[in-house]
Each structure stands twice: as C-alpha cells, then as structure tokens.
Amino acid sequence: MRILHTSDWHLGKNFYSKKLTSAQLKLFESEFFPLIKDVKPDVVIVSGDIMDKPNPDYESQQLFKEILYKLGQEGILTILILGNHDSKRVTLYKEFLQSVGLFLIDDLSWVKTPLKVTSKKGENVYFYCMPYMDIYELREGINTFWKDLKRRLTLFTNKEEVELSDLFKQLVYFLNYEKVKKPAVFIGHFAIEKGEFTGEESSIKTIGMEELVPVGIFKDFDLMLMGHLHRVQKLFNKVYYSGTPMPYSFEEAEVKKGVWLIELKCEKVTKEEFVPLSSPVRFKVLKGKFNELIRFPKDDSYIKVVLEDETPILHPFERLRSVFPNLLVLEYENQDKIVSSAQVTQLSTEEFFSLNEEELFKNFYFTVENKAPSSSLLDLFRDYLEEFKKASLKL
Numbered sequence: 001m002r003i004l005h006t007s008d009w010h011l012g013k014n015f016y017s018k019k020l021t022s023a024q025l026k027l028f029e030s031e032f033f034p035l036i037k038d039v040k041p042d043v044v045i046v047s048g049d050i051m052d053k054p055n056p057d058y059e060s061q062q063l064f065k066e067i068l069y070k071l072g073q074e075g076i077l078t079i080l081i082l083g084n085h086d087s088k089r090v091t092l093y094k095e096f097l098q099s100v101g102l103f104l105i106d107d108l109s110w111v112k113t114p115l116k117v118t119s120k121k122g123e124n125v126y127f128y129c130m131p132y133m134d135i136y137e138l139r140e141g142i143n144t145f146w147k148d149l150k151r152r153l154t155l156f157t158n159k160e161e162v163e164l165s166d167l168f169k170q171l172v173y174f175l176n177y178e179k180v181k182k183p184a185v186f187i188g189h190f191a192i193e194k195g196e197f198t199g200e201e202s203s204i205k206t207i208g209m210e211e212l213v214p215v216g217i218f219k220d221f222d223l224m225l226m227g228h229l230h231r232v233q234k235l236f237n238k239v240y241y242s243g244t245p246m247p248y249s250f251e252e253a254e255v256k257k258g259v260w261l262i263e264l265k266c267e268k269v270t271k272e273e274f275v276p277l278s279s280p281v282r283f284k285v286l287k288g289k290f291n292e293l294i295r296f297p298k299d300d301s302y303i304k305v306v307l308e309d310e311t312p313i314l315h316p317f318e319r320l321r322s323v324f325p326n327l328l329v330l331e332y333e334n335q336d337k338i339v340s341s342a343q344v345t346q347l348s349t350e351e352f353f354s355l356n357e358e359e360l361f362k363n364f365y366f367t368v369e370n371k372a373p374s375s376s377l378l379d380l381f382r383d384y385l386e387e388f389k390k391a392s393l394k395l
Contacts, residue, residue: 001119003185004039005260006032007047007227008244010085011067012060014052015248016328018302021059026280027246028067032259035275036074039261042119044076047227047242048083048132048189050090064090072100077117081105082131083189083227084204105129105187108141111171114181125264126181128221132189132204132228138167146174164190164204164211172217180220183267189227192239198230200249215239222267231255232274240272246279250304250329253283286324287333290316296323304329314368357385 013020036044051060071078078101082090091104103115110129117125133141139162190204191197193212203210215236218224224239230252232243242260247253256276263271282301286293290313293305303324307316309332317330355363361381365373373381 001043001117001123001125001183001264002039002041003043003045003225003260003262003264004036004041005045005047005225005240005242005262006245007045007189007225007242008049008083008230009046010049010052010244010248011063012052012056013248015302018326018328019059020246020248020281021063023246023279023281025063025066027277028070030280031277032245033070033074035259035277036076039275041076041261043117043125043127044071044078045127045187045225046078046080047187047225048081049085049227050080050083051086053085054087055089068097068102071102072097075101077101077103079103079105079115079127079129079187081129081187081189081227084132084202086132103129105131107131108145108171111175112145112178114184116181123265125183125185128175128180128184128186130186130188134204135162135164135167138164138171142167142171142174165213165217168213168217172220176220182222183264184221185223185225185264186218186221187225191228192224192226192235194235195229195241196231196233198249198252200230200252201228204228223262223264223269225260225262232258232260234272238269245277246281247283250283250285250302253285290320293320294323299324300326303327305331307332308334310334312368358382 009024011021011024013024051064053060056064080090080103082088082105088106091106094104094106097104103110108130110127114126114128117127119125191201191210191212192215195212201210215224222238226239226241229241230244230248231241233241235241240260240262242258244252244257245259246257247255256274257279258274258276261271261273261275262269283304284299284301285304285306286296287306287308289308293307301324303326305316305320305324305327307313307330313319317327320330321327358378358381362373362378365371365377
C-alpha cells in the first residue's frame with residue numbers, strides 16, 4: 001500500500017494581511033498534483049485543518065472545490081478528516097463525494113467501522129479515521145456509536161476533570177473490544193507526546209496548556225498519520241506528521257515543507273520518504289542597519305526586517321517599502337534598548353519649552369539621524385522658517 005500523507009493545508013490563510021489563496025493554488029497545481037501523477041499512490045491522506053477558518057470565504061471555498069475536483073479526476077481514493085480549524089461546512093456534500101472516492105470524515109463512523117482500502121497489488125489496509133472533536137463532542141460520539149456495549153463511558157461521573165487522553169483510552173478500549181483489524185492505520189488531528197510545536201498551532205484546549213496524548217494508548221495500531229503540528233516529524237517509529245505544505249510563519253522560512261510518501265506491507269512500514277514541495281512565494285528575514293538595507297536591490301519576497309540600529313529611524317517601514325514592496329514586519333533587534341526622543345535630548349519639560357525653533361529642529365534631527373545637521377541643512381531650515389513666519393503674519 002503506497003500512501004501519500006499531507007495535512008494542515010489552511011486554505012485561505014491570511015499572512016500579515018496578505019491572502020495566500022493564489023499561492024496555495026499554485027502550490028497544488030505546480031507541485032502537489034504533478035507529484036501525485038508521478039508516484040501514483042493508492043491513497044491520499046489529509047489529516048485535518050483543511051481550511052484556515054471555520055467559516056471560510058467564497059474564494060477559499062472555490063480553492064477547496066478546485067482541489068477536490070482535481071483529486072476526483074486523478075481517481076485516487078482520498079481521505080480527509082476535520083481539524084480544529086475546520087467546521088462541518090467542509091463536509092456538507094460528503095455522501096455525494098464518496099461516490100467518486102473522496103471521503104470527508106466529520107464523525108466517529110469511520111473509527112467504529114474502519115475504511116477498508118485495497119492496494120493495486122491486492123493488499124487490504126484498514127484506516128481508522130478520527131476527526132478533531134472537543135471533549136464534549138467526543139464523549140457524546142463515543143456514547144452514541146458504542147451505545148450497544150454494556151460498559152459505557154463513566155469517566156465524567158467518576159472524575160471531576162476529564163482529559164483528552166482519558167477519552168482516547170476509552171475509545172481504544174472499545175476498538176480493542178471489537179478487535180482492531182490489521183494492518184491498522186490511525187488518522188487523527190492532535191498532539192502526540194514529544195511532538196514539536198512551531199508556535200503557530202491554535203491550541204486544541206480552551207484553558208491551560210495543550211495536552212500531549214501518550215502514544216502507548218495506540219499500541220495496537222501499525223501506523224499513525226497525524227495532523228495539527230506544523231513541522232514535519234516522525235515519532236516512535238510509527239507516528240508521522242507531515243506539517244504544513246508551505247511556510248506560514250517567518251520562523252519557518254528556511255524549514256523544508258512537503259509531504260510523506262509511505263509504503264506499508266504486512267503491518268510494517270517498508271519505505272518512507274519526505275518529499276519537499278517548493279513554495280511559490282519566498283519568505284525572508286533580513287537583518288541589518290537601515291542605511292544598508294535601503295540600498296538592497298528590489299525584492300518582491302515576503303519580508304521581515306530586523307533593524308540593528310540603536311536609535312529610532314524616521315518612518316523606516318514606509319521608506320523600506322520602496323525596496324521591499326511586500327515588507328510585512330519590521331522590528332528592532334534591541335527594542336528594549338532603543339533610546340526614545342526624550343532620552344536623547346535629556347531635557348526637562350521646562351528646558352524643552354524654552355527652546356526656540358532652531359534648537360528644537362537640531363534636537364529632532366539628532367534623534368532621527370544620531371548626528372548634528374549640516375550647515376547647508378540649517379540654512380535651508382532657516383529659509384523655510386522665515387517663509388512660514390511671513391505667511392503666519394499675513395493670516
């Protein structure tokens with residue numbers, strides 16, 4: 001069984017006011033679908049956070065529709081589960097889409113009765129598809145789908161506070177009661193212990209730190225294809241996170257992004273490969289002094305600038321936009337050490353109001369440029385000041 005695993009698409013993502021929809025479309029057209037044509041997987045797995053917002057706008061929904069259409073054209077069975085960013089708007093037409101091999105999972109039906117997929121070589125694999133649910137949804141779902149069992153979910157009556165791990169233990173207990181079918185692949189959207197976060201993930205707990213679920217709960221599964229964590233990683237020799245298909249933060253500008261290609265045979269992973277995808281937009285972090293950066297060649301990448309200047313620069317963002325049209329973030333490296341105007345001049349309130357116009361200008365210029373104005377600049381200032389005074393008298 002050849003499996004292509006991807007996750008956390010976040011279609012319709014906004015990046016510092018820049019809509020990434022067109023870049024995401026280009027990524028799928030130029031990288032993702034050519035890869036599918038090349039490797040010809042038996043199944044494609046999308047482990048949640050398909051959309052970036054529970055109520056996606058029209059443009060984002062159009063992008064999702066286009067991706068589903070092309071997946072249908074490829075004729076490859078695809079399993080997509082909901083993540084914590086998704087709502088059931090995504091699965092509105094799930095019954096219809098199953099007829100063309102697209103399975104959109106929003107409840108526990110494909111956990112109770114795993115999805116049986118047969119590879120081109122005739123091997124069967126059972127996919128246990130677990131969409132993201134909050135604690136209360138998961139409790140209700142377990143009670144609904146396993147209501148025929150004598151041992152019901154009692155954790156909410158026996159404990160004051162129930163953790164996500166408790167519910168997973170109960171769920172897996174029911175699965176083992178009915179016997180997990182092999183080879184067994186678990187698809188989920190949450191954080192497994194020892195998983196590495198990027199800081200961009202939205203917590204799946206309302207209060208407090210996010211819970212890391214012990215991997216031991218899932219010991220009867222041969223492979224786990226997970227979503228939620230944005231960085232590619234492999235844990236415990238059977239847990240795979242594909243991460244986001246392209247960078248969604250400047251901190252990940254140089255981090256490889258892509259998908260997992262995994263081959264499963266007789267309950268064992270026989271081959272694995274992380275296949276990088278090239279982002280259609282470049283993300284860069286530039287550090288330096290303002291006078292150096294303003295001389296850079298024009299660059300249309302999405303830019304974050306970290307200024308190394310130790311004194312404030314007048315309107316640095318607007319001025320650097322002439323060089324970097326897509327400048328999105330500007331900050332000082334030593335923000336706490338940046339000297340304010342008041343600190344530069346070191347004037348008391350009485351001293352400040354006793355200054356004449358020329359002295360005020362000298363103090364202002366020194367604050368911005370960290371040097372005294374030239375004689376020619378002072379002459380120009382005096383000329384403009386004289387014109388201003390004459391115009392004021394006429395008024």
